[in-house]
Amino acid sequence: MNYPFHLIIKPVGDQCNLNCSYCFYKEKSEEGTVMTFATLEKLTQQYIEEQPGSCKEVQFVWQGGEPMLAGLSFYQHAMVLQEKYRRPGMAITNAIQTNGTLITNRWIEFLKQYDFQVGISIDGMAGVHDAERIYYTGKSSHHKVIEAYRKLQKAAITTNILCVVHQNNVGMGKQIYQYFVNDLKAKNIQFLPVVGQATIAPALWGEFLVQSFGAWCDDGVGRVSVQLFDASYARIIQGIETFCVHSHECGQQLAAERNGDIFSCDQYVEKQHHIGNVTSESFNTMLAKPVHNEFVSMSTRHDIACQSCEIKGLCQGGCPKHRDQHGKNKLCEGYYRFFTHAIPYFYAFGECVRRNMPVYQYRRFLPEITMKIA
Ligand code: SF4
Ligand code: SF4
Numbered sequence: 001m002n003y004p005f006h007l008i009i010k011p012v013g014d015q016c017n018l019n020c021s022y023c024f025y026k027e028k029s030e031e032g033t034v035m036t037f038a039t040l041e042k043l044t045q046q047y048i049e050e051q052p053g054s055c056k057e058v059q060f061v062w063q064g065g066e067p068m069l070a071g072l073s074f075y076q077h078a079m080v081l082q083e084k085y086r087r088p089g090m091a092i093t094n095a096i097q098t099n100g101t102l103i104t105n106r107w108i109e110f111l112k113q114y115d116f117q118v119g120i121s122i123d124g125m126a127g128v129h130d131a132e133r134i135y136y137t138g139k140s141s142h143h144k145v146i147e148a149y150r151k152l153q154k155a156a157i158t159t160n161i162l163c164v165v166h167q168n169n170v171g172m173g174k175q176i177y178q179y180f181v182n183d184l185k186a187k188n189i190q191f192l193p194v195v196g197q198a199t200i201a202p203a204l205w206g207e208f209l210v211q212s213f214g215a216w217c218d219d220g221v222g223r224v225s226v227q228l229f230d231a232s233y234a235r236i237i238q239g240i241e242t243f244c245v246h247s248h249e250c251g252q253q254l255a256a257e258r259n260g261d262i263f264s265c266d267q268y269v270e271k272q273h274h275i276g277n278v279t280s281e282s283f284n285t286m287l288a289k290p291v292h293n294e295f296v297s298m299s300t301r302h303d304i305a306c307q308s309c310e311i312k313g314l315c316q317g318g319c320p321k322h323r324d325q326h327g328k329n330k331l332c333e334g335y336y337r338f339f340t341h342a343i344p345y346f347y348a349f350g351e352c353v354r355r356n357m358p359v360y361q362y363r364r365f366l367p368e369i370t371m372k373i374a
Contacts, residue, residue: 165208
């Protein structure tokens with residue numbers, strides 16, 4: 001390969017011990033098969049060996065379902081394999097996305113030892129979190145998740161809150177942000193809108209982003225990372241794409257299922273986007289297949305409105321999974337509202353950086369930049 005590629009690994013597929021109401025995955029169970037050590041080894045070997053010679057860092061991202069259902073011994077073995085195939089001078093990092101309910105002291109020790117980044121799903125305060133994220137018995141999960149989150153923080157493990165924005169918290173952008181930052185002392189946050197059976201209203205999504213962005217501008221700029229806000233800044237000021245949802249094309253972030261099947265993206269773990277199996281084919285071969293190339297082309301086809309949209313360069317039409325049959329993003333109105341509101345702020349942050357000033361002094365430049373853009 002002459003460019004790096006990324007992999008999200010689902011060692012237990014979509015098995016999960018929670019029964020969140022908005023979850024789009026079909027399989028819901030607490031038990032089932034786990035990726036075998038033979039498949040794990042093949043995957044680890046190829047994922048490392050097929051990276052280009054210039055690649056200095058490979059990240060393993062573990063996801064589900066609930067990936068901790070694979071058990072600690074699975075990940076201990078994964079660490080042994082990563083070391084076995086690591087090239088001299090190459091760094092290997094690990095990130096896991098969990099619902100947080102299975103974290104024990106032994107997990108904490110392990111995650112700390114191997115410097116995992118832990119993404120933990122929290123949808124806000126107890127009332128809004130427990131409205132959606134419950135056990136099969138109907139029992140709430142917030143208390144358990146917050147307990148785990150605090151343990152991770154105490155152990156100084158890097159955490160990232162993944163907040164799904166759904167019908168119960170979409171009207172609370174400011175409160176949710178403030179709860180994360182003030183009560184939970186969060187340093188990294190991602191907001192993920194529900195699109196599917198219970199798609200949130202696009203106008204409300206826009207309002208959620210504007211509200212949380214406002215709270216972030218008040219006290220979080222340069223101190224708290226919010227994925228969409230940081231990615232927009234990076235795109236406008238540095239010209240780099242760091243978030244696939246608002247990138248010009250998809251296809252660099254593959255998904256691996258527990259049996260070694262590889263898909264073009266973890267949002268497309270479905271037959272039409274199956275590109276091969278790692279136990280019998282190289283990533284090189286799979287990435288060169290027409291089915292994957294078609295996926296990449298599909299991601300660049302937009303609704304006619306996007307093509308003439310003034311913020312297309314920044315929004316890029318959003319995730320293809322969120323587009324309707326005409327290629328129009330179901331959250332378009334929300335993105336338009338957010339980006340048009342936020343653009344002057346990003347330029348003002350950039351002005352601070354250019355002048356070697358702290359970014360929180362952006363207000364000095366905001367009125368002039370807003371006038372120029374208008
Ligand atoms: S399909 Fe969506 S999640 Fe997958 S790479 Fe594209 S933007 Fe990202
Ligand atoms: S705001 Fe809407 S029209 Fe503009 S690029 Fe985004 S999805 Fe397309």
